[in-house]
Amino acid sequence: MNVCSYVSIRTPSVSVNRVCVFSAKKTGNFFSFLFLCKKYDIMESAKNICEVTAMALKAVLFDLDNTLYDFSTAHKLALRAMAEYGESRFDVPARRFLLAYQQADKQLKEELPYVAACHNRVLISQRMLELLGLPSVVTPLELYETYWSTLLHSIKPREGVVELLSRLHHQRIRTGICTDMTAHIQHRKIAALGIAGYLDVMVSSEEAGVEKPNPKIFHDCLNKLHVRPNEALFIGDSFERDVCGAHAAGLIPFWLNTTNEPAPEADFRYKELHSLKELL
Known part of the structure; x- marks a missing residue:
């Protein structure tokens, strides 16, 4: 760097x-x-x-999905597995299944904006089956397990993640995860990534009652660590949710731009990274 x-x-x-x-x-x-x-x-x-x-640097907070691992690629694999399961179970073409998933996902995010429930794959699967006119009781659990078992078996930490977390731990800089989604599945992801031993706390949007960029979720994480906002850095991939949210909460924002998107204009300073290895 x-x-x-x-x-x-x-x-x-x-x-x-x-x-x-x-x-x-x-x-x-x-x-x-x-x-x-x-x-x-x-x-x-x-x-x-x-x-x-x-x-006064006492903590480094991280987003989880698409920051510490590649969620986008794993998500595509999981959706494909779920669509294939649906095709074999209900004789519905996989493409139609995926289109119904996208419609259900969109509807829930509009109906439940900025709350963790909008990410719940049981709710999304239930709505998807309802849109397709298929049995929507119990079956959502089967689709849920198909999706998450595929995703959890496919994920691995990004390059530099374990080394960075290990170094922070060694230097007694506290670490936390500040993430949208439900707590249960985020804990399962952390376990699958093998990084739980390097982390001090996690706050999900389910626990906070709000999603990023709301400052409350950042402050809830800092409160667990007993750290002030100006004593912490935040690293995340979403400019709107992570960078702007962290800045609004008073943290120092680092933008992990792994897809080389054009840098947005902002009325505050932030640091752009293309890989977490830059911090090593």
Whole structure:
């Protein structure tokens, strides 16, 4: 990570920007930079990432889906498995099954906006079967298990995730997951990824009662860690939900842009990453 590309800090007694240039050339290591800034006792500003230092860095929070692992690819595999199950069980073409799933998903998100229940695959499967005129009692559980068993067996941490979490743990920087969706399935994902031992807390939108970008879900996670917003970084893939939400909550936002999307305009500073390996 080229910290010099976005850091420019000065104090009356020392030009930290020059020190950071030296540090980046010498180590290229984000955490070396953070602890170097701590040495000079510089206070951070949650509103301007150019002023962020490790002086008060106590926690790093993460989104889960499409941040710590590739949800999009796993989701496609799971949908295909569910459609194939439906085709064999009900003699409904897989394509029709998928179209009904998309319609059900859209309806629930419109009817249950910004609450965890809109992601519930039992509810989506139930609505999908109703749209198709098929039995919608008990069968949703079969579709639910087909979807999630496929997804959970296919996921693995993104490159750099385990190393990054291990380093944070070793350096006694607390970690948390702040995620939309229901708690049960998010815990199952964390277990499947094998990263539970590196995490201190998790807050889901089911627990918070709101979804990102609502600041409450971020603050609930910070409260569990006993950390103030300006003492934490947040890393996520959704610009609207993760970056804007984290900024509104007072955290330092890092945008994980693995698909190389154009950078949105914003009236605040944030750091763009293309891989979590950049933090190692």
